Amino acid sequence: MKLSKILSRSNRFRLLRLKSRLNGKYIPGELPFTWDTTIYNRSAVISKVIGLIGATSYLEIGCFTDAVFKAIDCKHKVGVDPARGGTVRATSDDFFASNRETFDVIFVDGLHTYEQVRVDLLNSFKVLNEGGVILMHDCLPLNYDEQAIPCQSKAWTGDVWKAAFEFKQNPDIDMRIIVLDHGVGILKSCKNTQLKSFSTDNFADLDFNFFQQKYEELGLMEYDDVEDFVRQK
Numbered sequence: 001m002k003l004s005k006i007l008s009r010s011n012r013f014r015l016l017r018l019k020s021r022l023n024g025k026y027i028p029g030e031l032p033f034t035w036d037t038t039i040y041n042r043s044a045v046i047s048k049v050i051g052l053i054g055a056t057s058y059l060e061i062g063c064f065t066d067a068v069f070k071a072i073d074c075k076h077k078v079g080v081d082p083a084r085g086g087t088v089r090a091t092s093d094d095f096f097a098s099n100r101e102t103f104d105v106i107f108v109d110g111l112h113t114y115e116q117v118r119v120d121l122l123n124s125f126k127v128l129n130e131g132g133v134i135l136m137h138d139c140l141p142l143n144y145d146e147q148a149i150p151c152q153s154k155a156w157t158g159d160v161w162k163a164a165f166e167f168k169q170n171p172d173i174d175m176r177i178i179v180l181d182h183g184v185g186i187l188k189s190c191k192n193t194q195l196k197s198f199s200t201d202n203f204a205d206l207d208f209n210f211f212q213q214k215y216e217e218l219g220l221m222e223y224d225d226v227e228d229f230v231r232q233k
């Protein structure tokens with residue numbers, strides 16, 4: 001039997017962190033943020049956006065304990081998760097394959113890998129109503145361990161940040177990252193007002209050095225800037 005199978009979750013994480021240091025993959029460095037001192041969180045942002053655009057339909061991809069899904073006040077809510085929470089027991093891929101509804105606000109917070117988040121975002125844009133807004137959680141890992149694949153940290157953003165870089169160079173999507181609660185991406189289907197070019201199309205292979213050098217180019221903003229960004233045509 002594999003050692004990783006019989007270890008507790010925290011010991012498995014310890015082992016993976018140790019391995020990353022021994023095999024030379026680990027990249028040191030820490031972002032200058034602390035999430036537990038920020039006043040607002042992802043639920044506050046989602047609620048604010050729902051109020052600003054008068055949203056009547058909300059889709060959440062990845063619901064877990066429903067901590068956010070239950071807190072959101074919206075006329076029609078659909079929550080998708082293959083394991084727990086929400087209203088639809090399915091993976092996001094299976095949900096989007098059969099879904100016929102459209103939504104005003106979509107929160108992408110399912111499987112935290114670049115490949116899955118990228119597909120979840122592309123599928124979300126296909127079912128986003130005109131004037132709608134997409135939010136995505138976990139865009140700002142504080143250190144290497146938080147973003148490593150496989151998960152080796154209790155606070156796990158995965159490599160969602162790679163999808164953020166990819167969408168930042170899409171001319172038809174405007175995106176910012178709100179600096180709270182592990183980084184909440186906010187995306188609209190309209191002209192990109194901060195178009196970037198990162199000289200790569202291979203986002204999957206970017207490493208944490210790249211993230212540390214360039215994360216401010218993702219377009220960081222504060223909670224108080226959300227209204228202007230949402231209203232901007």
Ligand SMILES: C[S@@+](CC[C@H](N)C(=O)[O-])C[C@H]1O[C@@H](n2cnc3c(N)ncnc32)[C@H](O)[C@@H]1O
Nearest residue numbers: 062063064067068081082083091092109110111
């Ligand atoms: C970080 S949790 C979601 C937390 C929740 N949105 C919140 O803010 O409280 C991630 C969830 O994504 C779910 N998940 C994993 N793979 C998924 C997939 N392919 N499609 C949809 N959800 C997935 C997991 O079961 C887990 O419950």
